[in-house]
Amino acid sequence: MSLITIFKIVGHSMEPTFFQGEKALVSNIPYLFLKPKINDIVVFYDTKTEKYFLKRIKKIKKEKFFLEGDNTKDSKRFESVSKKNITGKVLLKIAR
Amino acid sequence: MNFFSSITKFLFSVKVAYAHCDIPCGIYDPHQAQLAAHTIIRMINLINDLEIGENPSVEERKNFIHQISRYTKVKEEHAEIVKREIRILWGDYFKEEHLKQYPELNDLVFKTMKLASKARQDINIDEALSLLNTVQKIAEIFFKTKNLEPVRVPAPYPTFGEIVLHK
Numbered sequence: 001m002s003l004i005t006i007f008k009i010v011g012h013s014m015e016p017t018f019f020q021g022e023k024a025l026v027s028n029i030p031y032l033f034l035k036p037k038i039n040d041i042v043v044f045y046d047t048k049t050e051k052y053f054l055k056r057i058k059k060i061k062k063e064k065f066f067l068e069g070d071n072t073k074d075s076k077r078f079e080s081v082s083k084k085n086i087t088g089k090v091l092l093k094i095a096r
Numbered sequence: 097m098n099f100f101s102s103i104t105k106f107l108f109s110v111k112v113a114y115a116h117c118d119i120p121c122g123i124y125d126p127h128q129a130q131l132a133a134h135t136i137i138r139m140i141n142l143i144n145d146l147e148i149g150e151n152p153s154v155e156e157r158k159n160f161i162h163q164i165s166r167y168t169k170v171k172e173e174h175a176e177i178v179k180r181e182i183r184i185l186w187g188d189y190f191k192e193e194h195l196k197q198y199p200e201l202n203d204l205v206f207k208t209m210k211l212a213s214k215a216r217q218d219i220n221i222d223e224a225l226s227l228l229n230t231v232q233k234i235a236e237i238f239f240k241t242k243n244l245e246p247v248r249v250p251a252p253y254p255t256f257g258e259i260v261l262h263k
Binding site for chain 2: 005006007008009010011012013014015018020023024026043049051052053054055069
């Protein structure tokens with residue numbers, strides 16, 4: 001993982017914050033010093049599918065981060081991840 | 097690779113992040129694909145049952161075309177649902193070990209995709225029944241991978257076929 005990674009978004013679950021095809025600048029630097037907090041938009045790595053996912057932190061409970069998309073029509077499913085799976089925090093959006 | 101490109105790659109790289117609803121939540125089910133396959137059969141039966149007289153009036157022709165259009169639209173939509181649902185199982189649920197355990201899975205998925213495309217193009221009941229059959233076989237494999245015993249029960253639909261559930 002680079003210090004800063006540009007992620008291209010595929011899917012609709014983060015609309016209207018991120019639309020498909022837009023890019024996000026993601027870095028793990030903030031989490032070297034600070035803990036992830038509620039409402040942070042993060043990219044996490046899922047070891048089962050070996051894919052990166054973009055989601056927002058909705059709840060934090062016992063060091064577990066519960067993530068959800070902003071598009072509630074498309075993203076109703078919660079998943080908890082631990083901090084080690086969080087690749088980084090979204091710093092800014094790069095529009096198409 | 098020179099020093100500059102190595103540094104650039106270390107600092108910046110472009111990857112794909114999925115913003116899908118399919119966070120691996122473990123919620124997969126072959127039911128929707130079966131339902132859609134039954135719907136295709138039903139639409140083909142309805143199309144084949146449509147009748148029109150020898151010299152239809154403008155009103156009768158309009159009604160006939162209208163009904164055909166409605167059935168065809170639903171048939172096409174459900175063929176796409178079959179493809180989408182099977183693709184989700186294929187892409188997100190089934191793993192390499194499942195393929196080793198059920199080597200016929202590859203071929204079944206391929207056939208299902210092709211038959212679903214044919215279901216869109218044609219009004220062929222035999223192809224639609226074959227589509228349901230391949231979807232059911234995939235459903236049976238799905239339940240087996242979950243250590244559940246699949247069982248075929250009569251479907252409570254006007255298609256009078258079967259649907260795969262588990263015990």
